[in-house]
Amino acid sequence: MAQVTATAEKTVPAPVDAVIAAVADYATTRPKILTEQYTDYAVLTGGQGDGTSATWKLHATKKRTRHVKAEVTQPTPETVVEKDLNSSMVTTWRVAPAGEGASLVTITTTWNGAGGIGGFFEKTFAPKGLARIYGGVLDNLAGTVS
Secondary structure (H helix, E strand, O other), X not given: OOEEEEEEEEEXXXXXXXXXXXHOEOOOHHHHHOOOOEEEEEEEEOOEOOOOEEEEEEEXXXXXXXXXXXXXXXXXXXXXXXXXXXXXXXXXXXXXXXXOOOEEEEEEEXXXXXXXXXXXXXXXXXXXXXXXXXXXXXXXXXXXXX
């Protein structure tokens, strides 16, 4: 099994504190910024950053759906980490200053990919597809906090 990584980033025209507050808000903001690839979203516990537990289905393709049950930690004030209890998937949101009144938001997801030929295709195509989905989420985030 090889580790697979997908990354997307966007500069958002809002200060770091406002952006990280929105990213860590699973109760109100997160449902607003998710794209159509996310269904059955629900907060199980918490709702604001560290200690939150949430669940959703991610429809990566028409045939490939992942049921995510995420436990959220906030190891630094500018970082939110979602660990999927149903798989090896870990998604890290990082928010950094990007000039006056702007923030660079980076989403990185890693997981243990399949072996063999299936793993080759997963490692080749899954990161691009997930980055495209994250691009939509980041666009929605920018529209929400701007």
